[in-house]
Amino acid sequence: MPCxxxxxxxxxxxxxxxxxxxxxxxxxxxxxxxxxxxxAKLSLAGGGRGNITNRIIAENRYISGHPERxxxxxxxxxxxxxxxxxxxxxxxxxERDFGQIFGLRPAYLxxxxxxxxxxxxxxxFYLGRTARDIALPAASSAPxxxxxxxxxxxxxxxxxxxxxxxxxxxxxxxxxxxxxxxSGAMAGLAGRWGHKVIPFRPVLxxxxxxxxxxxxxxxxIGLNVRAGLLREGRELFPDPEGIRPLLFTHKGIxxxxxxxxxxWWQEGDEILLDFLPELPVLELLDAKESxxxxxxxxxxxxxPARLADAxxxxxxxxxxxxxxxxxxxxxxASAVHRFRARPTGTxxxxxxxxxxxxxxxxxxxxxxxxxIVPGLFFCGEVVDATxxxxxxxxxxxxxxxxxxxxxxxxxQRD
Numbered sequence: 001m002p003c004x005x006x007x008x009x010x011x012x013x014x015x016x017x018x019x020x021x022x023x024x025x026x027x028x029x030x031x032x033x034x035x036x037x038x039x040a041k042l043s044l045a046g047g048g049r050g051n052i053t054n055r056i057i058a059e060n061r062y063i064s065g066h067p068e069r070x071x072x073x074x075x076x077x078x079x080x081x082x083x084x085x086x087x088x089x090x091x092x093x094x095e096r097d098f099g100q101i102f103g104l105r106p107a108y109l110x111x112x113x114x115x116x117x118x119x120x121x122x123x124x125f126y127l128g129r130t131a132r133d134i135a136l137p138a139a140s141s142a143p144x145x146x147x148x149x150x151x152x153x154x155x156x157x158x159x160x161x162x163x164x165x166x167x168x169x170x171x172x173x174x175x176x177x178x179x180x181x182x183s184g185a186m187a188g189l190a191g192r193w194g195h196k197v198i199p200f201r202p203v204l205x206x207x208x209x210x211x212x213x214x215x216x217x218x219x220x221i222g223l224n225v226r227a228g229l230l231r232e233g234r235e236l237f238p239d240p241e242g243i244r245p246l247l248f249t250h251k252g253i254x255x256x257x258x259x260x261x262x263x264w265w266q267e268g269d270e271i272l273l274d275f276l277p278e279l280p281v282l283e284l285l286d287a288k289e290s291x292x293x294x295x296x297x298x299x300x301x302x303x304p305a306r307l308a309d310a311x312x313x314x315x316x317x318x319x320x321x322x323x324x325x326x327x328x329x330x331x332x333a334s335a336v337h338r339f340r341a342r343p344t345g346t347x348x349x350x351x352x353x354x355x356x357x358x359x360x361x362x363x364x365x366x367x368x369x370x371x372i373v374p375g376l377f378f379c380g381e382v383v384d385a386t387x388x389x390x391x392x393x394x395x396x397x398x399x400x401x402x403x404x405x406x407x408x409x410x411x412q413r414d
Contacts, residue, residue: 004029004124004165005022005029006167007164007167008032008169009168009186011111011127012041012381012397013111016401017401018171018408019123023121027408029121032129033127034128036128038125038127050394052395053083053101053394054079054101054390054392055095055101059071062385063263063264070385072366073399074395074396079395082395091104091109091110099390100390128159130158131157134168134189135155136193137374167377167408168376169404170190171380174355174357175200176355177350184382186382187200190359198357202349203262203352204259205348205349206346206347207343207345207346208343214341218307218310219250221307222246225277226277227272227274229265229270229271231269235272237272245257259353259389265346269343270342272338276337280333280337281332281336285321285332291322295321296308296309312335313332313335358385358386359383361384364378367403379404
């Protein structure tokens with residue numbers, strides 16, 4: 001049985017880039033994935049176009065228990081390195097709002113062309129085969145599962161085919177969007193090996209509101225808002241972008257503002273929505289030309305009419321601005337700028353574009369190598385680093401995959 005320099009579990013963007021770079025450094029690499037085609041989840045990114053990276057790459061665009069560790073990885077792999085990958089693959093791209101970099105060709109081509117480069121570099125593919133019965137080297141202090149017996153290499157089955165490797169890379173992703181075959185099984189195995197693992201939770205997923213909430217029935221309406229949270233009396237506005245589009249759905253709210261807010265939302269939190277983040281309602285009411293206008297009509301000039309009706313208190317709706325007391329004006333301003341509601345939950349992993357959690361940085365070295373099992377590496381979604389909306393998760397996959405490939409190359413020289 002041949003012994004590889006590295007076996008990589010997971011043929012998403014992290015695994016593909018890691019395999020390509022390692023093989024180009026003359027390492028013998030096996031790439032294992034349960035899908036028949038590499039990059040199954042990557043092919044769905046950005047609505048099928050692929051939001052690959054972002055002009056602004058910083059740790060405040062990510063959710064992680066150790067942002068300082070995340071920062072070090074990101075600094076070694078700026079946006080331009082991700083763009084160089086697209087250029088090398090002859091995949092054109094464009095920049096959109098919020099610094100987002102989208103491909104101008106279907107996202108599956110990114111996975112397909114990376115896989116072709118892996119093949120050209122000599123990577124052996126084990127596709128359509130689930131990695132199982134993973135046995136650690138005998139020198140490892142971690143608990144061992146699967147086949148017994150002493151060995152100084154990693155041993156596993158790719159489907160029914162045995163694979164041995166000097167080092168093992170877990171790039172198997174998270175349980176987000178299970179329709180694409182996603183699973184958090186490898187993170188669970190890492191936990192049984194003794195690593196600290198943060199439980200996965202769905203993020204970048206729509207928020208579900210009570211059926212009788214004040215803004216029920218507005219599905220289809222979209223507008224820009226500033227979204228935050230009210231938690232134990234504290235107001236939180238964690239989104240560094242500030243203002244993003246919101247979309248009302250039949251279940252609650254979606255759109256970029258809600259998806260990003262789900263990264264921080266916890267059960268029991270209220271959401272805070274500012275529907276006119278750049279136009280103070282008090283200024284509108286105090287304007288001379290507004291004096292004879294109905295309060296509802298003042299709002300309807302700047303907001304969708306149905307939303308204006310729902311936000312405007314009934315006892316204020318048909319009164320002219322000049323007739324409103326200071327207290328009434330403040331009530332109306334609060335209804336627009338500080339709308340509060342408590343979600344009942346999220347739409348869960350089925351609709352989640354990502355999952356927060358994973359193998360904790362405290363269990364990993366700066367090279368993303370296990371501190372418990374020498375020669376075991378983690379990269380991509382399986383690590384506790386989850387990006388906000390805007391290309392950050394694919395960028396992290398590339399950044400962490402490239403770092404691990406470099407570590408494998410350096411380890412080979414050692």
